Amino acid sequence: MNIVSRSARPAGAASAHLAIEPSILYFGTPVVLLSTENQDGSFNLAPISSAWALGWTVVLGLGSDGQTARNLSDRPDLVINLPGPAHWPAVERLAPLTGRSPVPSTKAPGCRFEADKFAAAGLHGEPSHRVRPPRVAECPLQLEARAELIRPGACGEFVIVEAAVRKVHADPRIVVPGTDHVDPAAWSPLIYNFRHYFGLGPELGHSYRSRTSHGSGSHVEIV
């Protein structure tokens, strides 16, 4: 596709963009696996891609018909687990499953109830330190958190959750040795890009606020 720069288009010319109506707007966000506690003390696990961080608060967008939203409104503890690109098949095994029974009619066609989603995905729980739901052992980043604010979204189909992170666990292989910094060259999120899974491509550059940089294979601390 040709990219038409603004300066190249004559004044008054029509935009080269097409007006389209995609069925979804998943424009490429990291996948997280949310572990939450069910009413009977067992644990649910659900993939979502509507998650972003503001400081140590993570904002989540959840379907209001799901077990995860229901769990968080009654038991606010959760773990926000971040899988890497290699874990996409496990994520996709979770995709057609809900922890809610009976399955709400609003769920996607083919969605079925599963009581043990860890086993169904082939993933393993490990105890958390500050919250009751387990961490996903296979995930390189695990954020123990508590849902502090849950409010309905504007259209009624979703709830917006603000979760305060209480403890961060990182696989040592993605941490810059001797620091608290995640090494951006060692870590890649799993990206959900219009219902297809991707990892990150090569680094393009870094923010002026970055505290890590790569120079000839060694880590350079920027302060």
Ligand SMILES: Cc1cc2nc3c(=O)[nH]c(=O)nc-3n(C[C@H](O)[C@H](O)[C@H](O)COP(=O)(O)O)c2cc1C
């Ligand atoms: C990669 C991926 C991303 C998803 N993103 C979201 C999301 O951001 N919000 C959401 O509510 N559901 C999302 N879903 C769908 C939920 O995983 C699905 O509704 C699931 O049944 C929820 O499980 P639960 O009912 O046990 O909570 C996503 C699914 C996949 C596979």
